[in-house]
Amino acid sequence: MYFNMAGLAQVVLTLYDYWFTVLPSTLLVYFLFQRYRHGLNRIPGPVIRSISPIPRIVSVLKGRSHEDDIRLHQKYGKIVRIAPNSFSISDPAEINQLYGLGTKFLKSPFYELSEAQDEEGIIPDTFIINDKELHTRMKKNAANAYSMNGLVQMEPLVEPVTERLVKKLEEYAVNGNAVDIGDMIANYTMDAVFALTFARDFDYMSHGDVLGIHRVMKVASWYMAVFGQIAWTHKFLLANPVVAGWVFGDGGQSQADMMAVANTEVQKGRNRVSEDGPMTFLQRLILNQRANPKSINDREVLAHAFGNITAGSDTTATAIRGILYHLLKTPEAYQKLVEEIRSANLALPVGFAEANRIEYLGAVIKEGMRLHPSVGMMLGRTVPSEGAVICGYKLPGGAEVGLNPWILHRNPAVFPNPDKFWPERWLSSVTSEEQLRLMNRSFLTFGHGAHTCSGRWISTMETTKLLPTLLRYYDMELDDGGRTYRFENFWFTMQKGLKVRLRKRVDLL
Numbered sequence: 001m002y003f004n005m006a007g008l009a010q011v012v013l014t015l016y017d018y019w020f021t022v023l024p025s026t027l028l029v030y031f032l033f034q035r036y037r038h039g040l041n042r043i044p045g046p047v048i049r050s051i052s053p054i055p056r057i058v059s060v061l062k063g064r065s066h067e068d069d070i071r072l073h074q075k076y077g078k079i080v081r082i083a084p085n086s087f088s089i090s091d092p093a094e095i096n097q098l099y100g101l102g103t104k105f106l107k108s109p110f111y112e113l114s115e116a117q118d119e120e121g122i123i124p125d126t127f128i129i130n131d132k133e134l135h136t137r138m139k140k141n142a143a144n145a146y147s148m149n150g151l152v153q154m155e156p157l158v159e160p161v162t163e164r165l166v167k168k169l170e171e172y173a174v175n176g177n178a179v180d181i182g183d184m185i186a187n188y189t190m191d192a193v194f195a196l197t198f199a200r201d202f203d204y205m206s207h208g209d210v211l212g213i214h215r216v217m218k219v220a221s222w223y224m225a226v227f228g229q230i231a232w233t234h235k236f237l238l239a240n241p242v243v244a245g246w247v248f249g250d251g252g253q254s255q256a257d258m259m260a261v262a263n264t265e266v267q268k269g270r271n272r273v274s275e276d277g278p279m280t281f282l283q284r285l286i287l288n289q290r291a292n293p294k295s296i297n298d299r300e301v302l303a304h305a306f307g308n309i310t311a312g313s314d315t316t317a318t319a320i321r322g323i324l325y326h327l328l329k330t331p332e333a334y335q336k337l338v339e340e341i342r343s344a345n346l347a348l349p350v351g352f353a354e355a356n357r358i359e360y361l362g363a364v365i366k367e368g369m370r371l372h373p374s375v376g377m378m379l380g381r382t383v384p385s386e387g388a389v390i391c392g393y394k395l396p397g398g399a400e401v402g403l404n405p406w407i408l409h410r411n412p413a414v415f416p417n418p419d420k421f422w423p424e425r426w427l428s429s430v431t432s433e434e435q436l437r438l439m440n441r442s443f444l445t446f447g448h449g450a451h452t453c454s455g456r457w458i459s460t461m462e463t464t465k466l467l468p469t470l471l472r473y474y475d476m477e478l479d480d481g482g483r484t485y486r487f488e489n490f491w492f493t494m495q496k497g498l499k500v501r502l503r504k505r506v507d508l509l
């Protein structure tokens, strides 16, 4: 033992004496290992990206990694090694292999960074669950709440929130001042998703971020985007409840207020006798539980309900802001949509079914969501243990791969002239059936396959109702040509500074 300790000390001292040789050679061996293991050096990409995750982290930290990734794909092709173990794909032909219903590619460790914990441990959230059985059961037990029929029952709950927004905007239409409609939309979508889930909201539109959810989401998405590049660090950071408590606080009064609202709604669901008439998301789940108690437990009911708030507010606001910005920037499209909406003579506030019949409105919404997807980083998946061939290259089990909606949506082979906001591209009178099929298959705003966004139709309903409501009431234009509008990409691509000027329509005065 004495001999070993002395020998070890001698080795350390020698290394210390020769650190200027030892350090560079160790780093060199590490870099070479990273670059060449499993023959990954054959996969196109900058050498610097293949030896260390740091260049990728720097790119993400700038909040514009989608721009770097587009340049990399333009230079290197359909598959790019963006970090030593991470591969970005831009070929729609690979969507099915990675995300299709029977895929063996599970969510990559990147997603673990969005785990939330309660006293019982990690809260079951379909967004991160890799256990297929649990994921399927959870999706199934809430499917009717997220379905079109479920939406019809929830729609009336959103009307008062829409009316409140119109009333708030009225003030600006009267005084002629520019309004940051982007901030208002963020608060609108928060109130709307609370209303349809719990039949109560916290009037974010009047009081701002009273529950602190916008702040938590901003910090959490920054953390996920940056530290998700080195996901192994998570267990030392926010996976540790002490660190998480220090960063986010314990939820305090806000959590108590939200639980009180949830408990009231659960009780209403339990007392409900009929399945007809307006019904909240939470009541729908309670009825599902009553019909089949084994299909969903109390913790899962609440996980779905609170998941709606975190997954469904900022994402929808980002989509609506993106659509509105591009629409106001493109006078021909704005004019055409306004004419179609006004000639449809829709009742106010606009109903989903009526608005959904306006084909050009659907095209505008889809085009806005294509050009500005609310998620701007790749939807990462892990290559299964036996490895896989992707874009003609063999990748080893454990590698991270994914398609980024932002990149695929700017692929000119799928969307000709991809940077142009051109809603007509989605009309069957303009684009061939075959091309439309490819475009629809490549539309990744809501993901694809088993993990497709559960709330897709909820956000579609909110957007489809809100846009024509605004355009029925007001003429709108960007303040200062939209110069204050900007956004950063930290997983979510949330914008700031969407300022508009409003004029109330003459026939409504």
Ligand code: HEM
Pocket (backbone or CB within 6 Å): 126, 127, 128, 139, 193, 307, 308, 309, 311, 312, 313, 315, 316, 319, 373, 374, 375, 379, 380, 444, 445, 446, 447, 448, 450, 451, 452, 453, 454, 455, 456, 458, 459
């Ligand atoms: C325009 C608005 C929205 C966008 C762009 C969006 C986007 C996405 C995307 C891209 C995914 C898939 C992530 C992946 O595969 O890795 C996803 C999943 C999910 N979204 Fe959304 N979302 C939106 C609104 C909503 C709303 C309103 C809700 C709920 C009320 C919601 C709930 C969920 C849930 C629960 C998942 C996880 C589904 C699963 O993994 O099985 N989302 N969303």
